[in-house]
Amino acid sequence: MSTPLVTNTIGKPINRVDGVEKVTGKAKYAAEFNVPDLAYGVVISSAITKGKIKSFDASDALSLEGVLQVFTHENRPKLAWFDISYKDQDAPPGAPFRPLHNATIKYSGQPIALVVAETFELARYAATLVRVEYEELTHETDLEANLHKARKPKHGVADLLKPPPPKPRGDFDRVYAEDPNKVAGRYVHSAEHHNPMELFATTVSYEKNGKLTIYDKTQGVTNSILYVTQVFNIPFSDVRVLSPYMGGGFGSGLRPQYQLFMAVMAARELKRSVRVSLTRQQMFTFGHRPATVQQVALGALADGSMNALYHDAMSETSKFEDYTEVVVNWGGQLYPPENVTLDYKLVPLDVYSPLDMRAPGGVTGMSALEVAMDELAYNLGMDPLQLRLKNYTDHDYNQNKPYSSKELRECYRQGAERFGWPSRNMEPRSMKKDHNLIGWGMATGMWEANQMPARAEAVLMVNGKLRVSSATADIGTGTYTIMTQIAADTLGLPISDVLFKLGDTDMPVAPISGGSWTAATVGTAVQTVCQEVGKSLLKLAKNMPDSLFKGAKWEDITFSDKHMRLKNDPNVAVSLQTLVDLNGGKAVRETSTGLPNALKQRNFSRATHSAVFVEVMVDEDLGTVKVTRAVTAVAGGRILNPKTARSQILGGMVWGLSKALEEESVMDHNFGRFMNHNLAEYHVAVNADIHDLDVIFVEEHDDVVNPLGVKGLGEIGIVGMPAAIANAIFHATGRRVRDLPIRLDALL
Amino acid sequence: MNPAVETYPPDVRPPSLPPVHSVKLTVNGKDTELQISPWTTLLDALREYMDLTGTKKGCDHGQCGACTVLINGKRINSCLTLAIMQEGAQITTIEGIAPTEGNASQLHPLQKAFIEHDAFQCGYCTPGQICSAVGLMNEGKAKTTADIKELMSGNICRCGAYTNIVDAIEDVMNQKNA
Numbered sequence: 005m006s007t008p009l010v011t012n013t014i015g016k017p018i019n020r021v022d023g024v025e026k027v028t029g030k031a032k033y034a035a036e037f038n039v040p041d042l043a044y045g046v047v048i049s050s051a052i053t054k055g056k057i058k059s060f061d062a063s064d065a066l067s068l069e070g071v072l073q074v075f076t077h078e079n080r081p082k083l084a085w086f087d088i089s090y091k092d093q094d095a096p097p098g099a100p101f102r103p104l105h106n107a108t109i110k111y112s113g114q115p116i117a118l119v120v121a122e123t124f125e126l127a128r129y130a131a132t133l134v135r136v137e138y139e140e141l142t143h144e145t146d147l148e149a150n151l152h153k154a155r156k157p158k159h160g161v162a163d164l165l166k167p168p169p170p171k172p173r174g175d176f177d178r179v180y181a182e183d184p185n186k187v188a189g190r191y192v193h194s195a196e197h198h199n200p201m202e203l204f205a206t207t208v209s210y211e212k213n214g215k216l217t218i219y220d221k222t223q224g225v226t227n228s229i230l231y232v233t234q235v236f237n238i239p240f241s242d243v244r245v246l247s248p249y250m251g252g253g254f255g256s257g258l259r260p261q262y263q264l265f266m267a268v269m270a271a272r273e274l275k276r277s278v279r280v281s282l283t284r285q286q287m288f289t290f291g292h293r294p295a296t297v298q299q300v301a302l303g304a305l306a307d308g309s310m311n312a313l314y315h316d317a318m319s320e321t322s323k324f325e326d327y328t329e330v331v332v333n334w335g336g337q338l339y340p341p342e343n344v345t346l347d348y349k350l351v352p353l354d355v356y357s358p359l360d361m362r363a364p365g366g367v368t369g370m371s372a373l374e375v376a377m378d379e380l381a382y383n384l385g386m387d388p389l390q391l392r393l394k395n396y397t398d399h400d401y402n403q404n405k406p407y408s409s410k411e412l413r414e415c416y417r418q419g420a421e422r423f424g425w426p427s428r429n430m431e432p433r434s435m436k437k438d439h440n441l442i443g444w445g446m447a448t449g450m451w452e453a454n455q456m457p458a459r460a461e462a463v464l465m466v467n468g469k470l471r472v473s474s475a476t477a478d479i480g481t482g483t484y485t486i487m488t489q490i491a492a493d494t495l496g497l498p499i500s501d502v503l504f505k506l507g508d509t510d511m512p513v514a515p516i517s518g519g520s521w522t523a524a525t526v527g528t529a530v531q532t533v534c535q536e537v538g539k540s541l542l543k544l545a546k547n548m549p550d551s552l553f554k555g556a557k558w559e560d561i562t563f564s565d566k567h568m569r570l571k572n573d574p575n576v577a578v579s580l581q582t583l584v585d586l587n588g589g590k591a592v593r594e595t596s597t598g599l600p601n602a603l604k605q606r607n608f609s610r611a612t613h614s615a616v617f618v619e620v621m622v623d624e625d626l627g628t629v630k631v632t633r634a635v636t637a638v639a640g641g642r643i644l645n646p647k648t649a650r651s652q653i654l655g656g657m658v659w660g661l662s663k664a665l666e667e668e669s670v671m672d673h674n675f676g677r678f679m680n681h682n683l684a685e686y687h688v689a690v691n692a693d694i695h696d697l698d699v700i701f702v703e704e705h706d707d708v709v710n711p712l713g714v715k716g717l718g719e720i721g722i723v724g725m726p727a728a729i730a731n732a733i734f735h736a737t738g739r740r741v742r743d744l745p746i747r748l749d750a751l752l
Numbered sequence: 753m754n755p756a757v758e759t760y761p762p763d764v765r766p767p768s769l770p771p772v773h774s775v776k777l778t779v780n781g782k783d784t785e786l787q788i789s790p791w792t793t794l795l796d797a798l799r800e801y802m803d804l805t806g807t808k809k810g811c812d813h814g815q816c817g818a819c820t821v822l823i824n825g826k827r828i829n830s831c832l833t834l835a836i837m838q839e840g841a842q843i844t845t846i847e848g849i850a851p852t853e854g855n856a857s858q859l860h861p862l863q864k865a866f867i868e869h870d871a872f873q874c875g876y877c878t879p880g881q882i883c884s885a886v887g888l889m890n891e892g893k894a895k896t897t898a899d900i901k902e903l904m905s906g907n908i909c910r911c912g913a914y915t916n917i918v919d920a921i922e923d924v925m926n927q928k929n930a
Contacts (some may be wrong), residue, residue: 023867026875027859027882029806029846036805068769124800125789126769201810201818201876201910251808251876252910284811480874480911651870651913658912683815683908690905692898694914 012564014493014712017647021499022249022484031249034221035205035281042207043072045270045280046127047263048117048134049289050109053676054143054354057107057116057136065130070122072274074134075266077116080104081236081273089234093227093516094258096357097160098325103262104269109138110324111356112145112677113289118266120278143354145676147295147320148192154318154349158326165454165519166330166365170402173336174343180312183303187379188314191300191372193744195320195669195678196293198361199688202251204290205281206264208271216271218245220264223257223477224516229509231260232268247507253479254659255360258518261290288681291359292669294319296331296368300376303341308386308394310339315373316347322357326350329358329365333402335373337609338450340397354676360518362659363719366451367726371663374447374727375742378734387430388446388731389420400609408608408708411639412448415615418700419637420446423617432738440621442632443736449614449724453641453706453715454521455600459512460529462491462537464592468566468581470497472534473505476514476526480655481718482648483522487530489644490712494534495580496563504530512595520612520716523644528710529598536594541568541583548586552576600710608708612715613639616660616724620732627748631661631729633696639704641715646701649717653699656721662689664726665745775836779804780848790836795819797835798845806846806879810908817907820880820887821845827887829906846879849886861927862886865920873911881907885921889928897922 025031050057062074073079083102084090090100103115117134121127144150157168180186202221209217216238220228225245233240250257267280282289296319303312317331332346381388396413399406420426428444429435435442460474472491478484487504491497505511514526535558542561545553545568553561553570562569567577584592618634636657643649666687669678680686706713726744733751734740741750775786779802786801795812798804798821807830810818814832821830822844850860862882865871872878884907894900900918909917 019867020870022875023872024859024863026872026878027846027863027866028850029804029879031875032805033808033876035809036799038800038803038805123789124796125792129769129791199910201808201816201874201908203809203811250874252874254910281809284813284815480872482873647870651873651911651916654915655873655912658914662912682813683811684813688908688910689912689914690908691914691917692901692905694901694912697915 012493013489013499014644017645018485018489018499020482020485020648021488022478033202033249033251034207034219034247035279037207037209037219039207039209039277042277042279043120043122043274044124044127045118045120045266045278046131047115047266047280047282047286048119048131049286050112050114050116051136052109052138052140053112053145055109055138055140057109058139059137060117061135064133065119068126068130070126071130072120072122075104075118075270077104077106080269084235084237092231092259093224094360096162096325096327097158101324101356103265111322111354112675113286115262115266118270118280120270120274143676145353145355145671146673147297147351147353150351150353151297151318154351157328157350162328166328167333169332169346169348170336172345176312176314176343176345179343180301180303180314183312184306185380185383186301186303187376187383188301189376189379189742191298191375191742193296193368195295195671196361196663196667197288197669197686198254198256199287199683199686200252200254200256203282203284203287204261204263205279206267207279208267208277210271210275210277215242216268218243218268220245220247221250221257222247222260223250223253223479223518225475225507225509226513227516228260228264231264235265236268236272245509247477250477250479254362255364255518256291257479258360258516259291284683285681288669288678290356293361293364294321294327294358298331298372300372302376302380304380304384308384308391310341310395312343313339313341314345315369317369318349318351320353320355320358321350322355323352325357327358329368331365331369334366334369334450336402337400338448339395340399340401363451363722366719367663367723370449370723371726371744374724375730378445378731379740389416389425392416392448403609405607405609408610409641409704409706410613411702411704412613412615414702415613415637415639418702419615419617419635422698422700423635425617432735439624441624441736443620443622443732443734444617445728445731445735446615446617447724447727447731449616449720451520451612451719451723453524453610453612453709454519455524455528455710456515456521457597457599458514458525458529459595459597460526460533461512461595462533464537464580464584466584466589466591468584469501469503470495471503471505472530473511474514474526474529475509475511476506476522477517478506479517481522481652482645483517483526485648486523486644487526490527490530491534494531494563495538497566520718520720523714523716524710524712525598527712527714531712532598533594533596536596537592538563540592540594541580544583544586545578604708610709612720614720614724616728618728618732620729620736622733622736622751627751629665629733629746631695635698635700636721637700637702638717638720639702640717640720641704641706641709642713643701644714649701650699652717653721654697656719657697657725658689658694659722660725661693661729663722663744664729668745773836776839777835777843778841779843780845786835788835790834792835793831794833794835794838795830798830804845804847808876808880810877817884818877818880820883820907822883822887825890827884846883849883861924862920865923869916869920869923871913871916871920873913877907877909881909881917889925
């Protein structure tokens with residue numbers, strides 16, 4: 005007995021199409037392409053934070069049999085002259101760091117040399133033999149000690165995606181001064197590092213004709229190829245970059261990292277295939293979530309109506325680039341107070357440029373704002389959820405536009421119901437079990453819903469199967485799976501008849517995969533190109549003798565069960581196989597671009613929202629915090645695959661917990677160095693830290709964001725979690741903790 | 753402050769290179785002879801000399817669990833053992849945990865359960881998680897959900913698939929006990 009074909013696959017919880025490859029170890033990551041005659045490069049990192057390299061002595065290293073070369077700024081090849089060549093798709097305003105550029109040391113851990121040898125073991129050993137003489141200068145790495153140097157960020161193209169705060173509205177100072185209810189607080193968190201499980205690595209296969217095939221760990225192969233071709237002045241036709249799998253990104257792969265530069269340089273100079281993998285310690289040497297100091301003040305009338313909002317932030321950046329993120333704008337978008345002042349400044353320090361890390365800015369700002377909201381609720385004697393509902397708006401007052409959709413109210417309702425929020429006693433320290441204080445907290449999450457242009461190709465092959473491709477990435481997000489679903493759904497094919505490929509610069513171009521925009525961006529491109537194939541098939545159908553599709557327009561047809569059908573008479577059908585057979589023995593191939601509908605989008609503010617409810621248990625004697633359960637209700641537009649979507653939100657919740665309670669890159673300012681640069685001392689959530697997590701997707705329809713109605717889920721899971729945990733800790737203990745992570749010493 | 757001059761590392765003559773040895777390993781039931789230096793870890797031997805890249809390197813310091821393999825059925829961080837120390841041992845990697853019938857290799861019940869429960873995202877920690885879970889079940893110490901969480905905490909999943917990983921393992925443990 006045959007089961008009926010399922011071809012309307014959008015919205016179905018299908019398993020990951022790359023699942024078998026990943027559970028069997030067949031999925032290959034950047035350092036796993038074992039090309040013949042491979043040499044290994046090991047990077048030497050600067051031992052000082054600021055100053056100059058006076059000299060290298062690589063003689064011992066080079067005297068070892070099998071050591072091929074030690075590359076430094078003294079013997080590197082000639083490279084592009086101007087900063088513009090080093091700029092990538094995620095480069096902030098400024099002058100990008102150039103590996104091995106000159107003798108100047110700008111930050112601790114800066115790559116200063118590459119040792120290349122016949123084996124990894126030998127290269128690693130030889131790297132320990134290279135003696136470096138430094139001239140050390142005084143460095144500044146302490147954000148708190150340098151706040152007086154805070155200044156406005158430089159402007160650049162980055163402003164398009166990361167708008168600076170809007171001008172003040174109303175008169176915050178006057179209204180706040182008169183408000184009967186107000187709270188103000190200072191919020192601090194230190195730097196954090198992405199730490200994807202896969203170490204950054206690049207394998208360069210040096211082909212016989214001198215062309216390069218590069219396997220790179222990146223969130224966008226297009227970004228890597230642009231960097232390589234510009235920096236080394238190589239034609240596009242001589243380089244191909246592939247990244248079929250990426251062992252976690254979280255933003256760390258949004259810029260080409262220095263192992264790419266090192267591997268390409270060495271391969272070209274030695275005319276050999278080269279692999280460069282970073283160590284876990286070196287994963288702390290190229291970008292991080294910036295340490296940030298924030299101040300938030302909120303004022304409200306006695307009924308809870310907020311009328312005054314102040315939010316400022318001072319974040320670290322490097323001395324060579326102005327990395328910015330949107331930290332302070334969220335309150336002005338989420339709530340309707342009429343008197344708002346928002347400010348954002350940077351403090352340049354002797355560190356590497358910070359780098360987008362999951363919900364960059366959003367989780368930073370909302371972690372402060374939503375704790376302040378909780379504090380205001382207690383100040384008013386009002387339930388924290390009621391305070392949010394009292395100040396609910398469907399209008400974004402920063403941009404002065406309505407939201408294209410905003411089902412946050414439904415998130416609050418369903419989340420609260422699932423969690424059991426209505427039975428909460430507002431009193432802190434009112435729940436206890438044995439020696440544990442129990443607390444319930446909630447917070448709101450918000451992230452933007454963006455769409456970029458992207459291209460895709462679709463080929464209905466002569467065997468009736470569909471192959472679709474786009475040079476995007478699947479960083480664990482499920483791109484392979486949801487694109488397969490979109491393609492299958494559009495042309496009425498079963499999942500098994502569709503192959504979606506990505507991560508190859510030979511494919512149609514797509515932007516870096518970040519900002520939660522991949523589903524919307526590449527999804528639209530895939531849907532568009534499959535529709536183009538459908539239109540070509542309709543032409544073929546019309547040319548059939550006695551065709552029943554003769555007068556049919558594109559709007560009149562539909563695809564299901566491997567057939568093209570008339571919408572108003574589905575029995576009039578022709579199989580896709582029959583149609584492709586009519587194409588003279590050729591596949592039906594289309595390439596097209598999915599573009600944002602700017603005319604439609606510009607009248608609206610577009611965002612994803614969430615409501616987070618958390619229960620914590622705090623050991624009264626030890627100060628340890630356990631997040632016993634959490635519910636996140638998300639309004640994220642259309643959910644393409646509830647299974648992978650749920651996993652993305654679960655992952656975000658784990659990140660939020662990890663940020664709230666564990667993650668902190670500890671800088672010793674005497675050395676200017678992150679001291680806990682390993683996974684034993686940089687704490688991330690482990691299995692035993694995670695308990696009952698629950699995800700709800702509320703129904704949300706939106707035909708403004710993109711034709712699929714999808715908003716993206718990569719960031720929204722983390723955004724509300726830290727504040728909800730901090731608020732639950734307050735409810736449990738009566739302690740208001742404004743700094744992250746919340747360690748036990750803050751609760752004893 | 754006066755500029756300081758320092759040299760790193762200190763000027764010490766290196767010892768001569770260790771010679772390459774012939775090392776015999778039994779991996780997934782197959783005997784292999786490698787010519788490697790004695791300071792080659794089992795992890796690097798698998799990945800760089802045997803092309804068994806299913807075993808992952810996440811930290812090289814025994815802190816993340818991505819390199820977990822089974823030695824005589826017991827789980828071990830393959831980055832913390834030298835290949836030469838494992839001569840004569842039965843080494844099982846992710847490539848070898850599935851039962852084979854004839855030539856067709858099937859999926860191990862844990863591999864199936866990981867797919868079904870979406871117990872991974874990027875997939876990089878996954879082989880280590882699965883090998884670790886096989887080891888956990890061999891040990892027979894995990895009786896409760898809390899036990900599983902505790903005993904799987906040597907395997908970091910940065911994507912945060914922990915709840916799904918626990919669901920997958922419990923699913924297989926229940927199948928076994930049924």
